[in-house]
Amino acid sequence: MTDEERPPTPAELREAELLARALEEPSQPGRELTSVDDALGAAYLLRASKRAELDELRARAVRQRIWPKGTWPLWARAAAAALAGIAAAAVILAVRPRGPARLPPPGARLLQAQLAAARPGASAELAQLEVETAAYRERFYGALERAYGSRR
Amino acid sequence: MRTALVLVFVFVGASLGCDSGATRWIGEASRAHAEADSLERSGDLERAGDLLHDLVSRPVPAGVAPQDVRAVLQDTYARLANVALKRGKPADALYSADAGLQLGEAQDVFVSSLRALRGRALEALGRDSEAAREYEAAQAIAEALLSEALVDGGAR
Numbered sequence: 001m002t003d004e005e006r007p008p009t010p011a012e013l014r015e016a017e018l019l020a021r022a023l024e025e026p027s028q029p030g031r032e033l034t035s036v037d038d039a040l041g042a043a044y045l046l047r048a049s050k051r052a053e054l055d056e057l058r059a060r061a062v063r064q065r066i067w068p069k070g071t072w073p074l075w076a077r078a079a080a081a082a083l084a085g086i087a088a089a090a091v092i093l094a095v096r097p098r099g100p101a102r103l104p105p106p107g108a109r110l111l112q113a114q115l116a117a118a119r120p121g122a123s124a125e126l127a128q129l130e131v132e133t134a135a136y137r138e139r140f141y142g143a144l145e146r147a148y149g150s151r152r
Numbered sequence: 153m154r155t156a157l158v159l160v161f162v163f164v165g166a167s168l169g170c171d172s173g174a175t176r177w178i179g180e181a182s183r184a185h186a187e188a189d190s191l192e193r194s195g196d197l198e199r200a201g202d203l204l205h206d207l208v209s210r211p212v213p214a215g216v217a218p219q220d221v222r223a224v225l226q227d228t229y230a231r232l233a234n235v236a237l238k239r240g241k242p243a244d245a246l247y248s249a250d251a252g253l254q255l256g257e258a259q260d261v262f263v264s265s266l267r268a269l270r271g272r273a274l275e276a277l278g279r280d281s282e283a284a285r286e287y288e289a290a291q292a293i294a295e296a297l298l299s300e301a302l303v304d305g306g307a308r
Contacts, residue, residue, distance in 0.1 A: 007268060100219035106261040111298040116263070118268040118290035120275060120283065130234060133265065134189065141182040143221060149175045 019043065056097030104139045105130075159264045175211030177208050181207055188231070189274035201235045204228050208251070226262035233269040249273060264293040 010017070011058040023043055072080075109130045110132040164268025184207045191200035212221050228259050236244035249270035257263060272288030 100217040103223065105301060105304065106297055108298060108301045110261060111264075111294045111301060114264050114268055114294040115291055115298070118264075118271060118287040118294065120280070120287065123272075126234065126237070126272065129265070129268070133227075133230075136261065137185060138225070140227070141178070141185070144178045144224070145182065147220075148178045148216070 015039070101144050103143050104136070106136055110136050174215035177210070177213050177216060178220075178224070180210075181228070184291065185231070188235075192235070197235050197239050201232060201239070204232050208232070216238075222255050222258070223260075223262055225255055226266060228252075230262065230265040230269055232271060233266070235274065237269065237272055242273045245269060245273035246277065259293050259296060261294075261297065264290050264297070267293065290291075 015036050022036065022040055050080050110129075113125065113129040113132040116122060117129040119125070154256070176198050184203050188200040188203050191197075191203065208225055214224075229248045233245040233252070236242070236248060249266050252266045253270070257305035267290035271283045271290060272282035274280075274286060
């Protein structure tokens, strides 16, 4: 059996009664409270902590300190609104679905090289296709870099 | 006031970050091809292939239009297929051409190149009838584009 399960002793019962009376009628002079001094202190602390809620005035003061009202001058509000507008525009521009870049049309030489390479046994024609593709690739990446902004 | 300014800068920074990801990716792809050019010229086909393979394996940042992603990757897969053919590895070439074609079909030079190179790979593997079909598909696209090019302004 643990201490908590054991029934209270007569001395403990007396102390509990004394503590209850002390809390209900605190202003009786000459009462002997030495035996429940510690318990009484703890009870007062608990009661005080319950009353420590912010009343209306204190809450307002705290709010004022955290978020001061009406302290922004007009120019600061206008600047903040302008910055917020710029930021919103930047975000919209960044996340909007981008259209594809305008790619250069393939030249006739590239297409003729493709036609020549797309035949059985046309190994030599692959070299010409490579040359024409490299030239087109340069124009193709030029167009992409113009569309997306170059970082070179 | 300070909180609002911090939020504004965070928004602007985030939006610039999104955009620079796309720009960086395009720039890296362009540089990878330029470097692969010089490696191929020096005969280092293996490193050129590794470089291009690294490019197609990278995650694509948000902010690049899907058509542009397809064009960049299909062009790179076509080049990978060509490098593999030059190294005498038709199976690798076929794999790269297939990977490129899986990104989507279109009537453009990128798909036409992939079809032609897929045909070359199949031919090298002895799969002649499949190769013929690929050549036909490549020719159909190239002929259509050539007609447009000639109508639009003659040989470039």
